[in-house]
Structure formats: C-alpha cells, structure tokens
Amino acid sequence: MEGWDPNTKSTLTQIPLLTTKAGPRDGAVWTQRLKEEYKSLIAYTQMNKSNDNDWFRISASNPEGTRWTGKCWYVHNLLKYEFDLQFDIPVTYPSTAPELELPQLDGKTQKMYRGGKICLTVHFKPLWAKNCPRFGIAHALCLGLAPWLAAEVPILVDSGMIKHKDDATTSTET
Amino acid sequence: MEVELKEMLHDLESLKQSLPDPSHRASIDKLRLRVEQLTSLEKSGPAQRLKVKDMSAEVVDSNPYSRLMALQRMGIVENYERIREFSVAIVGIGGVGSVAAEMLTRCGIGRLLLYDYDKVELANMNRLFFRPEQVNMTKTDAAVQTLSDINPDVVLESYTMNITTVQGFETFVSSLKNKSFRPNKEGSGVDLVLSCVDNYEARMAVNQACNEMNQTWMESGVSEDAVSGHIQLLIPGETACFACAPPLVVASGIDERTLKREGVCAASLPTTMGVVAGLLVQNTLKFLLNFGQVSPYLGYNSLKDYFPTMEMKPNPQCSNVACLERQQEYIVAKPARDAALKAKMEAEALLVPDCPLHADNEWSISVVDDSGLDSMDAASSDTLPEGLVRELPSADKSQELPTSEAPLTSNDDLEDLRRQLEALNS
Numbered sequence: 001m002e003g004w005d006p007n008t009k010s011t012l013t014q015i016p017l018l019t020t021k022a023g024p025r026d027g028a029v030w031t032q033r034l035k036e037e038y039k040s041l042i043a044y045t046q047m048n049k050s051n052d053n054d055w056f057r058i059s060a061s062n063p064e065g066t067r068w069t070g071k072c073w074y075v076h077n078l079l080k081y082e083f084d085l086q087f088d089i090p091v092t093y094p095s096t097a098p099e100l101e102l103p104q105l106d107g108k109t110q111k112m113y114r115g116g117k118i119c120l121t122v123h124f125k126p127l128w129a130k131n132c133p134r135f136g137i138a139h140a141l142c143l144g145l146a147p148w149l150a151a152e153v154p155i156l157v158d159s160g161m162i163k164h165k166d167d168a169t170t171s172t173e174t
Numbered sequence: 175m176e177v178e179l180k181e182m183l184h185d186l187e188s189l190k191q192s193l194p195d196p197s198h199r200a201s202i203d204k205l206r207l208r209v210e211q212l213t214s215l216e217k218s219g220p221a222q223r224l225k226v227k228d229m230s231a232e233v234v235d236s237n238p239y240s241r242l243m244a245l246q247r248m249g250i251v252e253n254y255e256r257i258r259e260f261s262v263a264i265v266g267i268g269g270v271g272s273v274a275a276e277m278l279t280r281c282g283i284g285r286l287l288l289y290d291y292d293k294v295e296l297a298n299m300n301r302l303f304f305r306p307e308q309v310n311m312t313k314t315d316a317a318v319q320t321l322s323d324i325n326p327d328v329v330l331e332s333y334t335m336n337i338t339t340v341q342g343f344e345t346f347v348s349s350l351k352n353k354s355f356r357p358n359k360e361g362s363g364v365d366l367v368l369s370c371v372d373n374y375e376a377r378m379a380v381n382q383a384c385n386e387m388n389q390t391w392m393e394s395g396v397s398e399d400a401v402s403g404h405i406q407l408l409i410p411g412e413t414a415c416f417a418c419a420p421p422l423v424v425a426s427g428i429d430e431r432t433l434k435r436e437g438v439c440a441a442s443l444p445t446t447m448g449v450v451a452g453l454l455v456q457n458t459l460k461f462l463l464n465f466g467q468v469s470p471y472l473g474y475n476s477l478k479d480y481f482p483t484m485e486m487k488p489n490p491q492c493s494n495v496a497c498l499e500r501q502q503e504y505i506v507a508k509p510a511r512d513a514a515l516k517a518k519m520e521a522e523a524l525l526v527p528d529c530p531l532h533a534d535n536e537w538s539i540s541v542v543d544d545s546g547l548d549s550m551d552a553a554s555s556d557t558l559p560e561g562l563v564r565e566l567p568s569a570d571k572s573q574e575l576p577t578s579e580a581p582l583t584s585n586d587d588l589e590d591l592r593r594q595l596e597a598l599n600s
C-alpha cells in the first residue's frame with residue numbers, strides 16, 4: 001500500500017471485508033451484498049465513534065440500496081465544515097467504485113469532476129481494482145473521501161472558497 | 175425578421191407622408207436606406223440547407239456528398255451510400271465524442287444516438303466543436319443544434335443521462351435495442367457503439383451493455399496528461415472485452431513519479447483529442463463500409479509519434495458473466511463461420527478471371543489468422559507490446575490486506591441492519 005498515510009492504512013485494515021461479488025442488477029445476490037455493505041458500514045461507524053473520529057453519516061435513500069445520501073464533515077482550525085454527500089452504486093459495482101459526490105463544492109475546486117464528483121488520487125483505483133470484491137462503500141469512504149477532505153478542506157478554507165457557517169452573514173456553506 | 179423589416183419600411187413611408195415639416199424628410203430617407211440595407215443583409219444571411227433524398231455523385235458545388243461519393247468512383251469504397259442505413263451510438267459527447275459526431279454527420283451517417291449528462295462550460299473551449307454561446311446547454315442538445323445545421327439528413331437522438339446508474343443503464347440498453355429506424359436490421363438497433371467517455375466506470379458500463387447485447391463497439395481514450403491516446407475494437411466473444419484484463423494504455427514515456435498531479439484532475443489538448451477522434455471515425459468507416467483493415471487496437475504516443483498496434487483474445491476467466499457466454503457462443507459457431515468463409519472465398523475465386531488483372535496476391539484473405547499483429551491473451555501481462563502498459567492491476571485472488579476479522583457472512587435481516595446503521599447515525 002504505497003502512497004497511503006499510516007493512519008488511513010491502519011483504519012482500512014480494521015474495516016470488515018466483503019465477499020459477495022454482486023451489483024445492483026443481480027437480484028437476490030445484490031441483497032446479500034447489501035447486507036455485507038451494512039455490516040461493514042456499521043463496524044466502520046462504530047470504530048470511528050469509539051476513536052473519537054466520527055466524520056460521516058450515510059444511508060440508502062431508496063429501498064434497492066442503489067442511491068446513498070448523507071453528510072460528511074471535517075474539522076479545520078477547530079471549526080467544523082459540513083457537506084452533503086451523495087453517490088449512486090454503478091451498474092458495474094463492485095468492479096468499479098462508487099463515484100462520491102459533494103454537490104455543494106461543485107465548481108469550487110480543481111480536484112473535482114463535473115457534478116461535484118471528487119477527484120481521487122492515483123493510488124485509489126489500483127487498490128480498489130486489486131481488492132475487488134472485498135472493498136465496499138465503507139472502504140471507498142475511508143480511502144477516497146477521508147484523504148480528499150483532509151487535503152482539500154484546508155485549501156478551500158484558506159483560499160476563502162468556503163466559509164464556516166457561523167462566520168459571516170454572507171456565508172453560503174453548510 | 176424579413177416581414178418586420180418590411181413593416182418598418184411601410185411605417186417610415188407613412189410617417190414621411192404625414193409629416194407637415196419637410197425638413198425631417200432627409201433623415202427619414204436615411205433611416206429607410208438603412209432598413210433596406212438590413213433587409214438585403216438578412217436575405218443573404220445563413221440559410222438552412224434542405225434535406226436530400228438520394229446521395230448524388232454529381233460534382234457540383236451544391237452537392238454536399240460529391241467528394242464522399244468520389245470514394246466509390248475511385249474504388250476505395252464499394253457502396254458509399256450504404257452509410258445512410260447505419261446507426262451509430264456515441265457515449266460521451268466531450269472532446270473526442272463531439273468531434274467524432276461531427277465527422278460522422280459530415281460523412282452522412284444515417285442516424286446518431288448521443289449520450290452525455292454534462293453541460294457545456296467555458297472550461298471546454300480548449301477543445302473542438304462546442305462554441306461559447308452554447309455554455310450551460312446540455313452537451314447532447316448543443317450537439318444536436320450544431321449537427322442538424324451541418325447536415326439535416328442525419329437522424330439525431332439526444333439522451334441526457336448517466337449510463338452508469340441503474341436507471342440510466344436501462345434507458346441506454348433499451349435505446350440501443352429500438353429498431354424503428356431500420357426494422358428489418360438483425361441484432362440491435364445500432365450498427366456500432368462508440369465509447370468516448372473519460373472514465374473507467376462509464377467504459378465498464380458500456381462494456382456490460384455490449385456484452386449482454388452481443389453488440390460490437392469501439393472504445394477510445396485520451397490519457398489524463400493529454401499526450402497519448404488509443405482506440406480499440408471490441409467484438410463480444412471474439413476479442414477481449416473491456417473487463418477481460420485491466421485496461422491497456424499507451425505509456426507516455428514520462429516517469430509517473432515526476433508527473434505533477436497536485437491541484438488538477440486532468441489536462442486536455444484539442445490536438446490529441448482531434449487525432450483520437452479521427453482514428454476512431456476512420457476505423458468506424460472502415461468497419462461499416464467494409465474497406466481497408468479495421469484496427470483491433472491502435473495506440474498514439476504524441477511525444478514520440480509512435481503508434482503501437484496489437485490484438486487481444488478474450489480471457490476464459492473473465493469476471494464478466496456475459497463475456498463468458500459470448501465466448502462460448504463464439505466457440506460453438508466456429509464450424510459455421512469457417513464454412514461460410516470457405517464458401518465466400520470459393521465464390522470469389524470463381525469471379526477471378528483466368529488471367530488476373532492484379533498478379534500480386536499479397537493482400538488476399540486467408541482462412542488462418544496471419545494479420546501480423548502482436549496477438550496476445552488478454553490475461554497475460556508479460557507479453558505486452560512495447561509502449562503499452564496496464565492502467566490498473568488485476569483483482570487479487572488472495573487477500574492483500576491483513577484483516578483482524580473474518581470476512582462477513584450475513585444471514586441477517588436487511589431491514590434489521592438498516593435500522594442498526596440508522597441508530598448509529600442518529
């Protein structure tokens with residue numbers, strides 16, 4: 001796992017791995033996969049809470065579990081910056097990872113594709129491909145979103161692109 | 175516009191007649207002259223060309239197809255006009271897809287299906303095709319606007335959606351299956367799918383649809399550093415599919431570690447994208463109109479002007495179930511395929527006069543595959559032709575990561591699990 005910070009690495013190894021290779025068009029097998037996704041997310045959330053590092057909320061917004069919405073946040077200079085988080089489970093999942101979106105930051109940073117999809121590091125996709133189908137949503141958040149927030153939020157705050165919600169009356173964020 | 179200008183002239187004339195003071199007449203005449211100038215400008219302005227019923231080979235400056243039909247006269251293409259029967263789907267109307275769409279439109283393709291979920295933005299203006307006044311339009315609608323002006327004979331369909339989502343994928347597949355354009359066509363409703371997307375996820379979705387539908391397609395790509403690209407022909411069951419092996423890309427020759435990626439997602443150049451679009455549509459024309467040699471894989475390294483070629487056999491252990499089904503069908507159909515080829519060659523042999531016009535038999539087709547290209551199994555990675563590299567690793571069979579917990583086996587209730595997560599979330 002070259003290119004990852006030790007913290008991400010150690011967290012990642014504690015998230016339960018998945019076994020079922022199934023996408024949202026695979027019927028009953030997808031339901032099986034969905035159960036594994038929930039278990040893995042539950043374990044990851046519990047782990048974050050007990051480590052005092054709670055940083056996201058995510059839940060399926062349709063019964064099929066193909067669309068997920070929630071929030072994520074990052075603390076910079078003792079201030080908490082919170083963003084909407086959303087993504088779809090692609091038809092070719094888990095061969096391809098979900099594309100995580102932060103719609104409120106669309107157009108505010110170069111490290112983003114159109115529609116607010118975060119631009120992942122060169123290390124993410126190879127690691128995901130290597131670990132298919134053992135990585136799930138929780139792994140995508142840990143490997144994709146957490147490092148992105150850690151790298152980009154300070155830049156966005158320092159450059160004035162985002163303001164804290166209590167900061168000014170002109171605040172447009174959170 | 176013309177009618178309004180005419181009314182304006184009429185009003186000016188009435189005004190002139192009704193004015194008691196003749197001193198204003200000169201300025202009214204001046205106004206009238208300017209309206210007349212505007213009228214003549216309007217008349218000579220852009221006019222939409224009308225649809226044409228048949229492609230004519232007549233060389234006159236009013237015939238939009240004369241130079242294309244000349245391909246037929248020169249013997250390059252046997253029947254150029256067949257192009258009007260073909261439907262091509264283009265997924266991704268960006269720097270490559272939009273240019274490919276324009277090329278096919280100018281070639282007089284029968285029907286184009288355009289897929290993209292994005293809008294045109296000023297940041298796209300370093301590429302070809304879209305214009306600044308189209309900013310904020312969807313790429314598909316802006317493309318239809320421009321393409322229908324260029325050639326009203328082409329049937330254009332615009333699909334503004336993301337094909338990687340479950341719903342988008344269903345719409346994508348059903349639009350490809352629609353045969354209303356040519357009801358008696360065999361197979362799907364399109365002759366070829368061109369993938370011009372910029373990400374792995376969308377390529378995998380196209381691959382999934384084409385494997386399920388047994389649909390031939392071509393993939394294209396430009397590297398994120400904008401200096402290399404490739405095109406690839408994919409025939410389900412016959413060639414490697416996109417999931418048979420990790421994607422093959424052209425090595426730029428730049429050391430990855432020296433490539434500065436901080437602060438940017440991707441670079442792009444109109445030149446590289448234009449070249450790749452040209453290669454893609456050239457291969458498309460050869461495939462559809464049956465001339466020349468259709469390339470199974472053609473790479474482009476712009477830094478060294480190097481064009482690697484190769485071909486890839488399907489992987490019998492491919493992770494894509496539909497791919498394995500197509501591979502099986504291809505094997506089963508082999509005797510029939512061989513017999514058909516043999517019959518075709520015998521029929522052609524009968525047509526050849528005793529004293530052949532072209533004594534050289536250098537380019538004749540043979541039953542055995544001797545295309546001279548580097549041929550390899552999709553799964554092997556150590557035999558890659560020079561200048562090509564794998565973009566991603568293969569999935570590990572063994573566990574790469576040490577894990578403290580056993581893999582999840584769940585016999586639990588889904589609703590119960592959902593509630594557990596909700597409880598943690600609240």
Ligand SMILES: [Zn+2]
Nearest residue numbers: 415418492497
């Ligand atoms: Zn395959």
